[in-house]
Structure formats: structure tokens, C-alpha cells
Amino acid sequence: DPTDPTDPTxxxxxxTYDVVVVGAGFSGLYMLHRLRGxxxxxxxxxxxxxxxxxxxWNRYPGARCDVESxxxxxxxxxxxxxEWEWTEKYPSQPEIHAYLRHVAERHDLRRDIRFxxxxxxxxxxxxxxxxxxxxxGETGGELEARFLVTAVGCLSTPKQPExxxxxxxxxxxxxxGAWPExxxxxxxxxxxxxxxxxxxxxxxxxxxxxxxxxxxxxxxxNFSVPTRNGPIDPDLVAHVRENYPQIRxxxxxxxxxxxxxxxxxxxxxxxxxxxxxxxxxQWSKGSVTAVLTSYNDLLVDADANHVAAEFVRDRIxxxxxxxxxxxxxxxxxFPFGTKRPCMDTGxxxxxxxxxxxxxxxxRTPLESVTPAGVRTSDEEHELDALVLATGFDAMTGALLxxxxxxxxxxxxxxxxxxxxxxxxxxxMAGFPNLFTITGPGSPSVLSNMAVAIEQHVEWxxxxxxxxxxxxxxxxxxDPASEAEWTDHVRESAAGTLHMEANxxxxxxxxxxxxxxxxxxxGGVGVYQDVCDEVAAAGYKGFELS
Ligand code: FAD
Ligand code: N01
Numbered sequence: 001d002p003t004d005p006t007d008p009t010x011x012x013x014x015x016t017y018d019v020v021v022v023g024a025g026f027s028g029l030y031m032l033h034r035l036r037g038x039x040x041x042x043x044x045x046x047x048x049x050x051x052x053x054x055x056x057w058n059r060y061p062g063a064r065c066d067v068e069s070x071x072x073x074x075x076x077x078x079x080x081x082x083e084w085e086w087t088e089k090y091p092s093q094p095e096i097h098a099y100l101r102h103v104a105e106r107h108d109l110r111r112d113i114r115f116x117x118x119x120x121x122x123x124x125x126x127x128x129x130x131x132x133x134x135x136x137g138e139t140g141g142e143l144e145a146r147f148l149v150t151a152v153g154c155l156s157t158p159k160q161p162e163x164x165x166x167x168x169x170x171x172x173x174x175x176x177g178a179w180p181e182x183x184x185x186x187x188x189x190x191x192x193x194x195x196x197x198x199x200x201x202x203x204x205x206x207x208x209x210x211x212x213x214x215x216x217x218x219x220x221x222n223f224s225v226p227t228r229n230g231p232i233d234p235d236l237v238a239h240v241r242e243n244y245p246q247i248r249x250x251x252x253x254x255x256x257x258x259x260x261x262x263x264x265x266x267x268x269x270x271x272x273x274x275x276x277x278x279x280x281x282q283w284s285k286g287s288v289t290a291v292l293t294s295y296n297d298l299l300v301d302a303d304a305n306h307v308a309a310e311f312v313r314d315r316i317x318x319x320x321x322x323x324x325x326x327x328x329x330x331x332x333x334f335p336f337g338t339k340r341p342c343m344d345t346g347x348x349x350x351x352x353x354x355x356x357x358x359x360x361x362x363r364t365p366l367e368s369v370t371p372a373g374v375r376t377s378d379e380e381h382e383l384d385a386l387v388l389a390t391g392f393d394a395m396t397g398a399l400l401x402x403x404x405x406x407x408x409x410x411x412x413x414x415x416x417x418x419x420x421x422x423x424x425x426x427x428m429a430g431f432p433n434l435f436t437i438t439g440p441g442s443p444s445v446l447s448n449m450a451v452a453i454e455q456h457v458e459w460x461x462x463x464x465x466x467x468x469x470x471x472x473x474x475x476x477x478d479p480a481s482e483a484e485w486t487d488h489v490r491e492s493a494a495g496t497l498h499m500e501a502n503x504x505x506x507x508x509x510x511x512x513x514x515x516x517x518x519x520x521x522g523g524v525g526v527y528q529d530v531c532d533e534v535a536a537a538g539y540k541g542f543e544l545s
Contacts, residue, residue: 025053157397228286419516
């Protein structure tokens, strides 16, 4: 019986649901839980073999969150908040993965998740008012649902470097975003690492521990703040647990989704000595958000930004022994904070070790991967293993990786040809009953994503509840509201220094991708108010029928 949850074959035999959710990471797990609470039938489809999303795929050595564990967690389960024991200030990938697995067990989520199942496309059947979802994998075939919710992640489609010859390499190669489950042993090996974003910067010191040599191929140096990570402070745990509701509320009202007071002063209104003193104080907290929120104009005023950028460069120069290497590691071609700043444990220190070498690809460009290693314009670097820390087709990679078709067979990929358009980052005109968790046009990656995700899931759940209670079959963003929001998202970014960096926020890391700022910079608190007002006004800007 396909509707009997106790029947073991039912899970895979059933094809009709109220809601199909794509993705079993932080977003998909909570969405499923809320849908059950509404009494809706739901299934989650997931390519991977386990829950966790980001924290399932990114198992590279050193993978870690840069939001403190007590804040990078669900708030919907107050008992879990009290019970779960985080061991470190910043949690490692295995710990977050264990946490998400625990949530799945605790709320009995697995029985409605189909793993090893990839959604290849979805078509809105206008006559039936239903989504027809095509899948590949273990439980392949077509499913149908009234609603489709994408929980596919902003950083879930790994990007390969645009370098020929990878297939000829005789050694082993790995992408940080699709790291093998089994332990990768680098001991005694000559390892190359391409990419110096957050992933590369976390991985390099770990690999350098075991490898015979590490060659870091750097195209663009990045700003990185030391985490000062360590065992979690028991007093902090006690304090946060006692005050969780209030602390969560502060995070939700904030700009970046962490409970830090908003900065009130400009970097330019204080003396140079005072600035230096205060930046040191913020730096010593081991938090990139603390540094970014030292002053209120770091992301909008080039002079203010320059002060902070120079401060970070001085820290790099302080750590790295060889002044030439230090200068190559100093970022100069984009303002501080306009590419996501990194957080590291011993990254710059690693370059003081004899077996670690920095190759400046700006001076000697990467030409190809060869059977023996990596060829740059002046040398062939012989390697036994190669790590690609080359990032992701962010924000739209996974969404447009599915062939989604709305009214009149319109392809989502065509609609987004000049950059994604969306109403609130939640819905798209012409695509009824489709919701996108942390979709383009929402604050998502510019915040603690645990906060961004919970807010989206709760908003979607409330919308579905409204539709159910009013007997409404369809909800669809109207084109004018979508256009207005999309303009607002782009105009908000245009007033910031973000436009000056070739960042993945702008799609600049993927050749041919339209250069459009895809994230809402207004902050999670402001954004939540907008979403709440829309709902309170009877889903203003949506057509309900
Ligand atoms: P994901 O965790 O990306 O999960 C999406 C899931 O959807 C994946 O499992 C994927 O397999 C599945 N999927 C995608 N397409 C399909 C399809 N077509 N069919 C079936 N399944 C599909 N955020 C922070 O706030 N702080 C941090 O410190 C932080 N660190 C990060 C570190 C790394 C290495 C990375 C990559 C991201 C980090 N992020 C961080 C962002 C992180 O992605 C989010 O915090 C969060 O985990 C996203 O959860 P999600 O469920 O929305 O998406
Ligand atoms: O990816 P990235 P990432 N030749 O895109 C280089 C989150 N995250 O996986 O800048 C040579 O930042 C590329 O060079 P350039 C976080 O949101 C968080 O590191 O294009 N180099 C760059 O150096 C983060 O921002 C955490 O010139 C090539 C690197 O590869 C996001 O995920 C940890 C190249 C890619 O950097 C993505 O981070 C990890 C080529 N052809 C990830 N192609 C934490 O919170 C690319 N590069 C701690």
C-alpha cells in the first residue's frame, strides 16, 4: 500500500504527494519537519547517500563552519538547543554532519527521504495544477505534487577549473566540494592545491601536516581572519543556553544573522590610533563578522574599506617570514569583505614551512594539468595528488541544473538568462506553487545561513498553511512584484563596494555567467520584516487562486 508508512516498499512505490522537496541539507530537513506538522504529505529527494548537504559533501581536511556552533544550529527545537553538546567554538564538518544526522533521527525524518535520487527536471502541468517531477537514480521515475520546494543549496554545484588536461593526470585528484568518504592519505605525497578561497585556506594547513610537499597555486589572494578556535567555553554555553530565545531573536533582527550589535561609527570619524586599537580588539575575537562590523562604512566607503584592508594586510606581513611571499599573499584587487572573507587556522603560518610553496598564477599563469602534475608558464610542477579548491557555480548552479518548466513550458534557465529574477528570493512569476529556499534575491549567503534558512522554511510553511485554510490551490508571484524586488536587490548592491569584486556573488567565477549581484544586501532583519509584511497583507505581490 503506497500510502502506508509502515509498509517498507511504500516509500519508493508512492508517486503522489502534496509537496516534493529537493535536497536533504539544513533546509530540506527542516522543511520536511514543518510540512509534516501541517499534515501535508511530503518527500525529500536527495542525490547524496545521507543527510547533511554541504556538510555531507565537503569532507575535506579542515572543513569547518565560520559561524559559532551555538548560533549555526536550529532554533526550532528548544530541547535540542539545551541537549546538544558542541565541542568547539567553530564546529568542524564531522560535528555539523553528526548534528544534522541526529536531527534526522530525532525527528524521524529519514523515512520520507529518498537518497541517491536526483531531480533532473520538473514541469508544471497547468491543467492539473500539479508539478510533475522527473528523477534519476535509485528511486527513479516521475512523481507528482501540488507544491515543489527547492532546498538545493547556494554552494552545492562544484566548479572545475577551466584548465585543460585534468583527465590526463596520473595521480589522484579531488574537489573539496565532493570529497570522498574514505580517508585520503597524503602522507609522503607531493600535493598541489588550486584555489585559495575559504576551502583552500582551510585545507592547506591540514594537508601540509602530512604531505611531503604542498604547492599552492594562487590566482587571487584572499583576506583571511584567524579563527582562534578551540574547545567551547563552558561559561559561554551556559549563558547561551539560558538566554537562547533572546539570542536567537537578536540574530534574526541583525544584519548578518549573528547576535552582534550593529556598528554605529564610521571608520573615518575616529583617529588613526583609535582605529588601530579598535581593529586589533575586533581582530582578537577570532570572528570575521566582528572585523567586518568594526565600523558601519567598511562595505560602502572605499576609504574606510582601505583602512581595514591595510590592517589585514599588515597582519599577513606580520606572520609570513619571507616579505616577498607575504606580498604575494596580500589581497589588493578587491575591497575587504566584497568577496566572502575567509577564516583560517594557521594558513599564513604554513608558508613559513620549507615544504610549502606558493605559486603566483598572476605572474606565471596555469597552462594545463599534465600526466605528471601542473604546468605553469615557466615550470612543470610534479605532483602525486591534486586538490581542486575551485569553488562552486553558486546561487543558481543547482537550481538551473534541473530542467524546471513553468507555465507555457517556459524554462527557468531561459527566464534567468540575464541573471536570476525572483520575488523575495522565494518565488518566481510563471512558476506557480514553486518555492526556493534561500533562492537568489534573498540574504542567504550574506548571513549566518542557519538563520536565513529557518526564516524561509517558516515563511513557506505559513504560506502553505494559509493556502490550505483558505482552500486556495495556487500561489504565484506576479511579474510586477518580481521585477520590483529584483530591481531593489540589484540597486541595493549597486550602492556598495560589492560590485568591485569578481566574486561568486556576482557570478564572476563562472565563465559566461551573467554578471548580476544575486544576493540581497539589506540584512536578515530588514528582509524578514519585508517578508512578514507581505504575508500579513494577504500575500501582497502574489496571485492566489
Ligand atoms: P545544501 O547543504 O547545499 O544542501 C543541498 C542538497 O541538495 C545537497 O545535498 C544536494 O546534493 C542536494 N541537491 C541539489 N540538487 C539536487 C537535485 N537536482 N536532486 C537531488 N538533490 C539535489 N554557511 C554559513 O552560514 N556559515 C558557514 O560557516 C558556512 N560554511 C560553509 C562551508 C562550506 C565548505 C560550504 C560549501 C558552505 C558553507 N556555508 C556556510 C553555506 C552552507 O551551504 C549553508 O550554511 C547550508 O549548509 C546550506 O544548506 P541547504 O540545505 O540550503 O543546502
Ligand atoms: O570557493 P571560492 P571556495 N585557475 O570560489 C580559484 C563557503 N565556504 O570553495 O579568485 C586558478 O571562494 C579562485 O581564484 P579566483 C563560503 O561562502 C565557507 O573556497 O577566481 N584558480 C579561488 O581562489 C565561500 O566563499 C567556508 O582568481 C582558480 C578559488 O579557486 C564559498 O563556500 C569554507 C580557477 C575558489 O574560491 C566558496 O568557497 C569553505 C582556475 N581556473 C567554503 N578557478 C567557511 O565558512 C577557480 N580558481 C569557513
